[in-house]
Amino acid sequence: MxxxxxxxxxRAGVSVATVSRSLTxxxxxxxxxxxxxxxxAAELGYEPNRAARGLxxxxxxxxxxxxPDLGNPYFHAVLKGAQARAREADYAVFVADGQEDxxxxxxxxxxxxxxxxGIVLCSSRLAxxxxxxxxxxxxxxxxxxxxxxxxxxxxDSAGGICLAVRHLAELGHVRCAFVAxxxxxxxxxxxxxxxRACTRAVGAELVTIGPVAPQFTSGAxxxxxxxxxxxxxxxxxxxxxxxxxxxxxxxxxxxxxxELSVVGFDDIPLAAMVTPPLTTVAAPTELAGRVAxxxxxxxxxxxxxxxxxxxxxxxxTLVVRSSTAAPALTRTTTALRSA
Amino acid sequence: MxxxxxxxxxRAGVSVATVSRSLTxxxxxxxxxxxxxxxxAAELGYEPNRAARGLxxxxxxxxxxxxPDLGNPYFHAVLKGAQARAREADYAVFVADGQEDxxxxxxxxxxxxxxxxGIVLCSSRLAxxxxxxxxxxxxxxxxxxxxxxxxxxxxDSAGGICLAVRHLAELGHVRCAFVAxxxxxxxxxxxxxxxRACTRAVGAELVTIGPVAPQFTSGAxxxxxxxxxxxxxxxxxxxxxxxxxxxxxxxxxxxxxxELSVVGFDDIPLAAMVTPPLTTVAAPTELAGRVAxxxxxxxxxxxxxxxxxxxxxxxxTLVVRSSTAAPALTRTTTALRSA
DNA sequence: ATGAAAGCGCTAACAT
DNA sequence: ATGTTAGCGCTTTCAT
Numbered sequence: 001m002x003x004x005x006x007x008x009x010x011r012a013g014v015s016v017a018t019v020s021r022s023l024t025x026x027x028x029x030x031x032x033x034x035x036x037x038x039x040x041a042a043e044l045g046y047e048p049n050r051a052a053r054g055l056x057x058x059x060x061x062x063x064x065x066x067x068p069d070l071g072n073p074y075f076h077a078v079l080k081g082a083q084a085r086a087r088e089a090d091y092a093v094f095v096a097d098g099q100e101d102x103x104x105x106x107x108x109x110x111x112x113x114x115x116x117x118g119i120v121l122c123s124s125r126l127a128x129x130x131x132x133x134x135x136x137x138x139x140x141x142x143x144x145x146x147x148x149x150x151x152x153x154x155x156d157s158a159g160g161i162c163l164a165v166r167h168l169a170e171l172g173h174v175r176c177a178f179v180a181x182x183x184x185x186x187x188x189x190x191x192x193x194x195x196r197a198c199t200r201a202v203g204a205e206l207v208t209i210g211p212v213a214p215q216f217t218s219g220a221x222x223x224x225x226x227x228x229x230x231x232x233x234x235x236x237x238x239x240x241x242x243x244x245x246x247x248x249x250x251x252x253x254x255x256x257x258x259e260l261s262v263v264g265f266d267d268i269p270l271a272a273m274v275t276p277p278l279t280t281v282a283a284p285t286e287l288a289g290r291v292a293x294x295x296x297x298x299x300x301x302x303x304x305x306x307x308x309x310x311x312x313x314x315x316x317t318l319v320v321r322s323s324t325a326a327p328a329l330t331r332t333t334t335a336l337r338s339a
Numbered sequence: 340m341x342x343x344x345x346x347x348x349x350r351a352g353v354s355v356a357t358v359s360r361s362l363t364x365x366x367x368x369x370x371x372x373x374x375x376x377x378x379x380a381a382e383l384g385y386e387p388n389r390a391a392r393g394l395x396x397x398x399x400x401x402x403x404x405x406x407p408d409l410g411n412p413y414f415h416a417v418l419k420g421a422q423a424r425a426r427e428a429d430y431a432v433f434v435a436d437g438q439e440d441x442x443x444x445x446x447x448x449x450x451x452x453x454x455x456x457g458i459v460l461c462s463s464r465l466a467x468x469x470x471x472x473x474x475x476x477x478x479x480x481x482x483x484x485x486x487x488x489x490x491x492x493x494x495d496s497a498g499g500i501c502l503a504v505r506h507l508a509e510l511g512h513v514r515c516a517f518v519a520x521x522x523x524x525x526x527x528x529x530x531x532x533x534x535r536a537c538t539r540a541v542g543a544e545l546v547t548i549g550p551v552a553p554q555f556t557s558g559a560x561x562x563x564x565x566x567x568x569x570x571x572x573x574x575x576x577x578x579x580x581x582x583x584x585x586x587x588x589x590x591x592x593x594x595x596x597x598e599l600s601v602v603g604f605d606d607i608p609l610a611a612m613v614t615p616p617l618t619t620v621a622a623p624t625e626l627a628g629r630v631a632x633x634x635x636x637x638x639x640x641x642x643x644x645x646x647x648x649x650x651x652x653x654x655x656t657l658v659v660r661s662s663t664a665a666p667a668l669t670r671t672t673t674a675l676r677s678a
Numbered sequence: 679a680t681g682a683a684a685g686c687g688c689t690a691a692c693a694t
Numbered sequence: 695a696t697g698t699t700a701g702c703g704c705t706t707t708c709a710t
Contacts, residue, residue, distance in 0.1 A: 002453075004703060015681045020705055030679060047453060051390040051399070052703035055686045060390070062433075062454075070419045071608070073412065080409045083436055092454055094401075095434050097422055114341075114386055115401075115431055216612050243612050250614040269410070273555050273582050275589040275614055343687055354697045359689055369695060391687035394702045 081289025158194025160316030181237030219244020420628025497533025499655030520576030558583020
């Protein structure tokens with residue numbers, strides 16, 4: 001039986017109201033009495049009952065994180081960052097798995113909504129208008145998604161992929177393939193946009209394949225089609241797809257990077273574990289989780305509803321490992337011959 | 340402003356008590372009135388306020404899952420399974436990250452304890468006696484850990500690794516290396532135990548290396564030492580370590596499985612993504628998460644405290660992929676020569 | 679600056 | 695079978 005506010009009040013020789021104030025509005029109580037209260041609370045190991053507090057304040061002290069698939073490694077770092085930031089602010093974190101399904105996701109938001117003050121919605125599968133007309137409570141922060149009127153934090157996909165294209169161009173690649181992600185994915189559209197602009201700028205050719213599901217198996221299946229394009233380098237929607245490509249290429253005996261350069265996106269831990277280690281665009285994933293929670297916390301302040309919903313764009317960097325190199329001479333020769 | 344129980348009562352023309360009973364103890368109310376209440380509730384979109392309910396019942400409707408490291412892939416499937424089962428029972432799931440630190444883990448249990456009815460503690464880093472003397476509330480279920488008096492669910496490590504040893508023996512390996520995990524890990528001790536018994540049974544030699552941290556980099560670092568042992572096959576504490584070994588071997592130009600067979604443990608998704616795909620002992624990870632929550636739910640029933648704390652052992656299977664094969668002729672020749 | 683008292687929304691005795 | 699009522703532990707007026 002944990003100590004209640006009454007026990008603390010009795011021990012400190014004050015009323016319960018004073019105890020409450022000492023904890024939630026320190027300035028409204030005399031330094032001296034507050035100290036007495038704090039001592040009593042500490043001695044009793046008192047912790048305010050959150051349910052009781054929430055009943056009055058209407059706040060739960062919880063936030064939720066919803067991902068389309070808890071099995072996706074991209075999400076793990078996000079969760080880690082979110083969890084860390086939430087804990088600093090003394091918030092607890094609920095997680096749930098939308099199972100890649102818009103209906104389930106919406107149900108989850110409703111169910112979870114009762115028990116949290118706000119939700120970080122990662123790579124939502126919801127349609128824009130559904131997203132736009134969801135209840136104002138709980139407060140929503142979108143990750144890697146932009147919807148008018150909703151605060152969100154996104155990773156600079158277009159800029160990141162441009163870094164990769166320039167890297168490839170410098171190595172001498174003039175024909176690149178892109179294995180596209182889900183058509184309805186905001187991130188995918190951004191990457192494609194960056195890709196088009198940047199390949200044009202460096203004078204390289206771009207051929208796209210897909211869309212495919214953002215998974216290992218999709219990458220493996222796409223590899224053959226990549227080969228058919230005659231591209232000397234391939235960029236994948238994300239690392240999972242890139243690793244799938246890598247795996248299939250190994251099976252086919254196509255050497256990476258000698259015969260084909262491969263670039264991923266995200267820089268999940270897996271990227272460094274495969275052979276050859278993957279060159280990839282690093283998204284600050286854990287930071288993204290932190291920033292999203294930060295934005296949520298900010299949004300939870302009184303009067304935040306007036307302020308416009310901000311969009312925060314996080315920078316990406318290129319991590320060059322061993323899956324990219326200059327195009328093979330044989331390919332170059334072929335190209336010259338056909339010219 | 341969501342509808343309260345009073346609104347529902349008014350609309351259905353009954354008292355709040357009847358509404359409460361209709362929802363929590365259907366049999367105690369007449370079929371007819373209950374139907375009226377349910378209709379009224381539905382029309383108002385009424386959902387009981389959990390905080391208010393919890394204030395009385397002393398239950399939160401939440402459960403917690405604590406892992407040593409949210410970044411460890413093993414844990415993701417566990418979380419997924421746990422989350423799914425919890426949702427079925429209308430429980431919400433809190434997650435937290437112990438940061439591989441016993442002190443942090445204990446603090447987390449205390450902090451989280453106030454807001455959940457029970458906690459699934461995954462691969463706890465806590466000392467046995469700390470674990471044994473923790474408060475009875477919240478209810479704890481241990482995953483991959485056994486402590487007297489605490490319910491737990493474990494994976495059959497010893498049996499699983501024995502499957503792997505037999506597989507290796509059948510291929511003709513007579514000298515195997517084991518890259519051991521953390522000395523204080525219960526799973527590691529189990530694997531070692533199974534390994535000793537089983538290598539003896541099949542007449543193979545065993546040389547152990549480590550202990551090492553259960554991570555990719557540790558595996559990479561251990562690879563050189565594995566080579567020195569002259570073993571023709573290596574079993575790793577888990578897949579992460581095995582993949583590290585694989586990576587370093589590729590760097591060294593040692594061909595797998597031709598020159599060295601490699602076996603992992605867990606069968607995380609990564610195992611199927613590397614080249615060559617990893618032969619590994621598959622632990623039913625997602626199931627483990629489900630079963631742990633199941634056990635927790637069971638433990639939460641009234642009167643469960645009387646029943647003895649059960650230990651559930653989940654079976655493991657061997658997944659043969661392409662990282663194992665018969666020892667190379669050259670090695671065999673060497674062995675014969677020295678005989 | 680502090681205390682008394684009124685609830686927040688709900689469940690569980692206790693009545694009827 | 696249903697209604698009345700007393701809190702659960704806390705915050706927040708409103709007094710003092």
